[in-house]
Amino acid sequence: MSNSTESSSKSDDAKNYWRSNLTLVAVLLSVWAIAGFGLSIFFIESANQIKIGSVGFGFWMAQQGSIFVFVVLVLVYALAMDRIDRKHKLND
Amino acid sequence: MLDSNSLLASADPALPWTWAFIAVTFGIYLYIGWRSRVKETAGFYVAGQGVPAIANGAATAADWMSAASFIGMAGLISFSGSDGSVYLMGWTGGYVLLALLLAPYLRKFGHYTVPDFIGARYYSETARIVAAICAIFISLTYVAGQMKGVGVVFSRFLEVDLAVGVCIGMAIVGFFAVLGGMKGITWTQVVQFFVLILAFIIPSVAISSQLTGDSIPQRAFAFSDISARLNEVLIGLGHEAYTTPFTKFGSSWNVFLITAALMFGTAGLPHVIVRFYTVKDVRAARYSAVWAIIFIAMLYTTAPALGLFARYNLIDSMHESTIERIEVTVSGEDPKSFPFPAQRAEAFAVIETAQAENTKASKKGLREPNSIVYFLTSKSGQPLDWATRWQNTGLLKFEDLDQDGQINLTLIPQTDRSKKSELAKIDRDIIVLSTPEVATLPPWVIALVAAGGLAAALSTAAGLLLVISSSLAHDLYIRFCEPNATEARKLFIGRVAIIFGIVVAGYFGIYPPGFVGEVVAFAFGLAAASFFPAIFLGIFSKRVNRAGAVTGMIVGLVFTITYIVLCTADKVLPFLFDAPLLAQENWLFGISPQGIGTVGMAINFVLTLAISSVTAPPPAEVIELIESVRIPSGSGKAVSH
Structure with missing residues (x-):
């Protein structure tokens, strides 16, 4: 009896862990899409109205900014997953 | 002093430097290869899974940044203007997908290859075979381009025959890949990363300070007036402005589809994925993705700046240059020199016949028999050697x-x-390799760029050869022909397969088949349309089953290959077709073949999900496998079945 509750709470924990993982990934990939597809492609012309230095913001995002955003996203993912792992005691 | 200078003007001052740099770097690669020779398959295929995250990050970056990234990309961007962003975002944005959606889970799974995962997750030998054949095809098309890159560097900088250059490259890769497998490849790639990144950044910094007075290329790119100056020059010459979007690929939809195909393709490329099998655990896989994208971003944020500077510099030095003399070599005869303006009329008479013959030959796909070389002096009086x-x-x-x-x-x-x-004619491959010379940087910088180009080509070639070897030997031969082979026998077969891969790659490097030029469209489109959906859904859905995944992969692949072949028939199968079977005006919804992989991927996703939902769910042990890859703890040593 106690064994089965333990295993069901364990699988609940696994479900929660997976849910926090999915939420994190969804948030980060939205930023990825906004930076990569939104500002750099579909709205590049409107973004180009704003200047960053001497080039348009859209052009700058397409050739520089989005890459910086990608680096930050991968870093944030690794750090946030460390926290989630610790919370669920899944770190080795 | 002056006399000896003008005598030596045609000799390349960078030549001794180039030999020295290449000898030193190749010596290091050989030494590492010898030091990391392996005795078991875990070392051979996944470097014993003990590679530290930062080292794997550097190795992944070198693995990823190929001859195309190093030699070709800045040139591509240089001639694509704003639309060059498809390569920049496509080849970095894919890492976000890889890091968040694939790498940690595949590391937890822990087997040696991508076909291993596909075969186990879809409980199907058919799926494994389809995956292995895709992996071999993608890697072979890709590796041929690397070998050609090696040949170009050798023939231009060392003035040896292209074929000799390719053979030297084959011998070097062969040595450390055959002896050390993944272990040898990993540690040489770490060194190659530093060689290639230095070789890319040093000339970029030099040309940036020369043109803009700012030594940080990324800052000069946005904050100096160089882009405005280039726009003005280009418009003056009748071109579109450099910073105007959609001049190269037509519409925002095409730019989106191409970018997406490159991103999802990147995430699905087997030689990149397997790098994440080599680290200690899931956490190390995440952090090596962080290091990898940092290292990659170093080159990828410099490249657009270099592309912009190089375009400006090239136009500036060549525009309104004066012809000093023209040298015409009619096939088989000694070269004839016509000084200008004294023998102008004679020169153009000879050129006209020589050119007519060249045009005829190139229309038949033959090598042009006559060479016409212009000796130029720039408008500021510099000879353009x-x-x-x-x-x-x-x-x-x-x-x-x-x-x-x-x-x-x-x-x-x-x-x-x-x-x-x-x-x-100006080949885009010239841009990076010629930059130091155009900017008259010291000869050792030119030599460093040559060594960097070779490091980029060899590191990627090695990673690809390992995938070819593991697919042939581990996924196909051992599994189906000699399932009971001993450890020593398996290792032996892996080495034979790598040698086979090297020979085929070398042959393609010397005699490039038509499809090599289209390699980007092919390799990325295929990876996006086949591997990405199969791996992603395999992890994130418990419902997706064998019938869905296998159908999705095959239809996605066949659709993508067919469309690319139809659009590029004249280049892929030049002996059968003179023109593409599907001309640009008839493209499906105007979609370029480079972007079709995204459509193939969408078809794959829809089919896989639809068929899975009406057929039986996967068996219990597969559900268990999915649950286990979703939990990071307990990723042990690699399992070799």
Whole structure:
């Protein structure tokens, strides 16, 4: 009896862990899409109205900014997953 | 002093430096290969899974940044203007997908190859075979391009025959890949990363300070007036402004589809994925993705700056240059030299016949029999020796259309509505390799760029060869022909397979088949349309089953291959077709073949999900496998079945 509750709470924990993982990934990939597809492609012309230095913001995002955003996203993912792992005691 | 200078003007001052740099770097690669020779398959295929995150990050970056990234990409961007972003975002944005959606889970799974995962997750030998064949095909097309890159560097910088260059490259890769497998490859890639990144950044910093007075290329790119200056020059010559979007690929939808195909393709490329199998655990896989994208971003944020600077510099040095003399070599005869303006009339008479023969030959797909080399002096009085050397490789060509003894880069509308300038041909591969010479940087920088180009090509070639070897030996041969092979026998077969891969790659490098030029469209489109959906859904859905995944992969692949072949028939199968079977005006919804992988991927996703939902769910042990890859703890040693 106690064994089965333990295993069901364990699988609940696994479900929660997976849910926090999915939420994190969804948030980060939205930023990825906004930076990569939104500002750099579909709205590049409107973004180009704003200047960053001497080039348009859209052009700058397409050739520089989005890459910086990608680096930050991968870093944030690794750090946030460390926290989630610790919370669920899944770190080795 | 002056005399000896003018005598030596045609000798390449970078030559001794280049030999020295290449000898030293190749020596290091060989030494590492010898030090990391392996005795078991875990070492051979996944480097014993003990590679530290930062080292794996550097190795992944070198693995990823190929001859195309190093030699070709800045040139591509240089001629694509704003639309060059498809390569920049496509080849970095894919890492976000890889890091968040694939790498940690595949590391937890822990087997050796991508086909291993597909075979186990979809409980199907058919799926494994389809995956292994895809992996081999993608890697072979890709590796041929690397070998050609090695040949170009050797023939231009060391003035040896392209075939000899390719053979030297094959011997070096062969040595450390055969002895050390993944372990040897990993540690050489770490060194190669530092060689290639230095070789890319040093000339970029130099040219940036020269042109803009700012030594940080990324800052000069946005904050100096260089982009405005280039826009002005280009518009003056009849081109579109550099920073205007959609000049190269037509519409925002095409730019989106191409970017997406490159991103999802990147995430699905087997030689990149397997790098994440080599680290200690899931956490190390995440952090090696962080290091990898940092290292990759170092080159990828410099490249657009270099592309912009190089475009400006090239135009600036070639526009309105004066012809000193023209050297014409009619097939088999000694070269004849015509000094300008004294023998102008004679020169153009000879050129006309020579050119007519060349056009005839190139229409038949033959090598052009005659060479015409322009010796130029820039408008500031500098002799353009680098232009002479590049003309000798056939990658740069001039044609004085109005025969006024000057090279003018203004685009002139022709009778057939095309536009032409007196710069008859400029191969995009020249941009990076010629930058130090155009900017008159010291000879050792030129040599460093040559060594960097080789490091980029060899590191990627090695990673690809390992995938070819593991697919042939581990996924196909051992599994189906000798399932009971001993450890020593397995290792032996892996080494034979790598040698086989090297020989095939070398052959393609020397005699490139038509499809090598289309390699980007092929390799990425195929990876996006086949691997990405299968791996992603395999992890994130418990419902997706064998019937769905296998159908999705095959239909996605066949659709993508068919469309690319139809659009590029004249280049892929030149002996059968003179023109593409699907001309640009008939493209499906105007979608370019480079972007079709995204559509193939969408078809794959829809089919996989639809078929899975109406067929039986996967068996219990597969559900268990999915649950286990979703939990990071307990990723132990690799399992070799």
